[in-house]
Amino acid sequence: MDSSTQFATTLVALILLQHVIGSYSTTFTMVNKCSYTVWPGILSGARTTPFSTIGFALQPGESNALVVPPSWYGRLWGRTLCSQKSTGKFSCITGDCDSSTIEYAEKNAIPPASLAEFTLNRAGGLDFFDVSLVDGYNLPILIEPHGQTDGGNCTATGCSVDLNTACPTELKVMSSDGDGESVACRSAREAFGDPQYCCSGAYGSPDTCKPSSYSQFFKSACPRAYSYAYDDGSSTFTCASADYTITFFQTPPKGSTNPPIPAPL
Secondary structure, eight states: OOHHHHHHHHHHHHHHHHHHHHHOOEEEEEEEESSSOBEEEEEEOTTSOOOSOOOOOBOTTOEEEEEEOTTOEEEEEEEEEEEEOTTSOEEEEESOOSOSSSSOSOOOOOSSOOEEEEEOSOGGGEEEEEEEOTTOBSSOEEEEEEEOOOSSSOOOEEEOSOHHHHSOGGGEEEOTTSSOOEEEEOOHHHHHOOHHHHTOGGGOSTTTOOOOHHHHHHHHHOTTSBOSTTOOTTTOEEEESEEEEEEEEOOOOTTSOOOOOOOOO
């Protein structure tokens, strides 16, 4: 085989290999197991392709499967207690992103909100994912990997308990109708803005920013979820070429059993 033919063959092989590697697509299936409507929100990271659909309603018991852009990173959450005024303005009491519409230009969730965070197809071809309560909590959320789940610490994670009822008084977000019900639980970072809770300034490193009594409240209730900025060791999970189910749960009544987080796959 002459050099030009060999070069052409190699080039075709590389193009085909790139096509095969890039052809794998991840699917996020979002499930609503609440007795009320949840409006998922999605925020794509900088320099990554956004979803074609960002902002929709999930009725009780409904699910929606989304094909994820390649090498995507970003976060998902649930907006709750939403309504639309006669003027057409759409807003939510928890998880709102100040867009005024169900379909919105990508904006971050206004804390507090339970977050599902993903960084897909990175080092070693692994997906990195976590559930974060660093920005507070508004409803139980669970991530479950499916399919090709080899590699890393590939297991379900999330927070499946009702933290709104148990939330410390100074962190509670109360309903606007005056019924005395807590509808979300703020993080100390968002509630107080103190550097020791924000892991900023003199507290801007793992050595100086330690768990607070408030972050320990979240961590003791949800051991697999992020509770503060440097909570990586027990809160980050990895899979290779998996699909993921993100489930929103009902906050259960007092005395009832919380939905368990599945055992490792």
